[in-house]
Amino acid sequence: MEKPAPLGFGLGLRPKHYMEILEGNPPVDWFEVISENYMIPGGQPLRMLDRISERYPVVMHGVSLSIASTAPLDMDYLAGLKALASRCKPKWISDHLCWTGVHGVNLHDLLPVPYTEEALRHVSDRISRVQDYLGRRIAIENVSSYIEYEGSEMEEWEFVGELARRADCWLLLDVNNVFVSGFNHDFSTHAFIDAVPAERVVQFHLAGHSEANTHFIDTHDEPVKEEVWDRLCARPSPLRTRVHHDRARR
Amino acid sequence: MKPSLADIQHAMLKGIMHPGHNIDPLIKNPARDTKDVMLGVYRYAYVSRLREFLANDHEKLSCYMGEAAFATMSKAYVAKYPSDQPNARWYSRHLPEFLAATPPFKKSPELAELALLERALNDAFDAPEAAHKTFDDLAAVPPEDIAQAQFAIHPSARCITVVTNVTGLWSSLRCGEQPPSPYRLDEPQEVLIWRQGSSSRFRLLGKEESMTLAKAQEGLPFGVICEMIAMMDDPDTAAIRAATYLRGWIEAELISDIRLA
Numbered sequence: 022m023e024k025p026a027p028l029g030f031g032l033g034l035r036p037k038h039y040m041e042i043l044e045g046n047p048p049v050d051w052f053e054v055i056s057e058n059y060m061i062p063g064g065q066p067l068r069m070l071d072r073i074s075e076r077y078p079v080v081m082h083g084v085s086l087s088i089a090s091t092a093p094l095d096m097d098y099l100a101g102l103k104a105l106a107s108r109c110k111p112k113w114i115s116d117h118l119c120w121t122g123v124h125g126v127n128l129h130d131l132l133p134v135p136y137t138e139e140a141l142r143h144v145s146d147r148i149s150r151v152q153d154y155l156g157r158r159i160a161i162e163n164v165s166s167y168i169e170y171e172g173s174e175m176e177e178w179e180f181v182g183e184l185a186r187r188a189d190c191w192l193l194l195d196v197n198n199v200f201v202s203g204f205n206h207d208f209s210t211h212a213f214i215d216a217v218p219a220e221r222v223v224q225f226h227l228a229g230h231s232e233a234n235t236h237f238i239d240t241h242d243e244p245v246k247e248e249v250w251d252r253l254c255a256r257p258s259p260l261r262t263r264v265h266h267d268r269a270r271r
Numbered sequence: 272m273k274p275s276l277a278d279i280q281h282a283m284l285k286g287i288m289h290p291g292h293n294i295d296p297l298i299k300n301p302a303r304d305t306k307d308v309m310l311g312v313y314r315y316a317y318v319s320r321l322r323e324f325l326a327n328d329h330e331k332l333s334c335y336m337g338e339a340a341f342a343t344m345s346k347a348y349v350a351k352y353p354s355d356q357p358n359a360r361w362y363s364r365h366l367p368e369f370l371a372a373t374p375p376f377k378k379s380p381e382l383a384e385l386a387l388l389e390r391a392l393n394d395a396f397d398a399p400e401a402a403h404k405t406f407d408d409l410a411a412v413p414p415e416d417i418a419q420a421q422f423a424i425h426p427s428a429r430c431i432t433v434v435t436n437v438t439g440l441w442s443s444l445r446c447g448e449q450p451p452s453p454y455r456l457d458e459p460q461e462v463l464i465w466r467q468g469s470s471s472r473f474r475l476l477g478k479e480e481s482m483t484l485a486k487a488q489e490g491l492p493f494g495v496i497c498e499m500i501a502m503m504d505d506p507d508t509a510a511i512r513a514a515t516y517l518r519g520w521i522e523a524e525l526i527s528d529i530r531l532a
């Protein structure tokens with residue numbers, strides 16, 4: 022199992038930066054693109070992506086794979102994802118450990134799964150099928166969550182680690198999401214981060230969150246909090262990190 | 272018996288979309304607040320995210336209606352149309368028909384037309400790619416073959432018919448000016464929407480040009496189109512009128528191919 026080579030520090034690609042990037046060749050190591058924003062027929066966004074992916078490594082980050090959903094895999098979506106990948110040649114493709122809908126409805130949100138053996142089997146089987154179809158390993162990101170299910174049989178970090186082993190996939194560790202969920206569910210963020218199988222982590226996400234009265238909300242639009250940096254810096258591992266502080270369209 | 276993963280997802284979906292639907296038994300007692308508050312994060316996000324999609328796609332409409340009225344309208348749209356697409360890009364696609372059919376919005380037909388115009392401009396923006404032919408390409412067609420020539424129109428091009436002064440409203444909203452009062456036109460107006468370079472554009476079309484463009488889009492040879500133009504108005508100037516339209520289309524990058532049968 023050979024991990025993709027470290028890429029350094031990346032940034033989320035946003036339309037308002039297209040010209041700045043093409044005219045200035047900023048010293049950014051790589052860009053992360055929201056897959057769905059480029060799963061369109063044509064026009065300026067795709068032309069810009071073509072030009073930027075000629076100059077910089079890119080990774081694709083999706084929000085609609087809905088890997089944990091009990092609805093059938095959306096083959097049209099997967100075909101679109103595969104076509105985009107052959108166009109921009111990403112170093113890897115990621116999406117979230119979540120479901121976004123069921124029964125033909127898309128909630129456009131990243132909903133958590135119960136941490137059960139049933140869900141483990143279901144999600145690892147779907148990741149394997151997606152990986153077979155795309156012909157490559159994908160990276161799965163932990164989400165921030167606001168509820169936990171009554172039926173959960175294990176901790177989130179146990180679920181994530183076991184899932185990665187069973188599905189033989191990569192992980193994208195969102196450190197901010199660990200903080201948000203850890204605060205909301207009162208678990209130790211250290212325990213989470215230390216338990217995640219480091220050999221499978223290909224990328225980190227850092228972003229800020231806002232603090233509501235009693236809970237944290239992942240808004241991805243605040244500056245990165247001090248404690249998130251501290252936690253990340255304490256971890257001995259080559260960083261492939263993307264700092265994002267604006268909102269993805271999802 | 273423990274609920275299955277499918278049961279849990281079914282219940283969560285209902286609990287998020289319909290806040291009255293009680294799913295408390297599925298949820299662990301939260302560490303920080305009540306179940307209602309924590310589930311409320313998802314319930315609030317669901318509605319506000321879909322509203323945000325509408326506002327992103329319909330900036331001018333939102334500006335024209337005003338924030339409060341747009342929010343009320345969005346709430347009704349969200350209740351009627353759950354998203355069925357993985358890509359947010361297409362969430363707002365029913366808005367023109369919704370505004371045309373739903374009171375009180377249907378009493379103001381310019382609302383549906385503004386949504387339709389914005390929708391068409393958005394669609395043109397990321398429509399499929401195609402080349403555009405130049406005057407040199409046209410000049411390369413031997414004169415004896417021009418009657419046989421078929422012109423492929425750029426795939427972003429689309430005509431809509433409007434019955435209000437919606438194009439005037441759109442233009443003043445774009446400039447940040449106070450929009451004029453809405454009114455009904457004396458007769459329906461054709462509007463062409465397309466992409467030139469990387470920008471979406473629109474312009475008004477006369478009846479004859481609109482018919483000519485539609486026939487070209489159908490793939491009729493230029494000679495046949497000229498004969499049809501001759502029947503619509505003065506036959507002596509038909510060839511000049513046809514050439515004028517063609518010239519305009521080439522300038523606008525609307526001709527993506529010239530084929531000789």
Ligand SMILES: [Fe+2]
Pocket residue numbers: 162195226
């Ligand atoms: Fe993230």
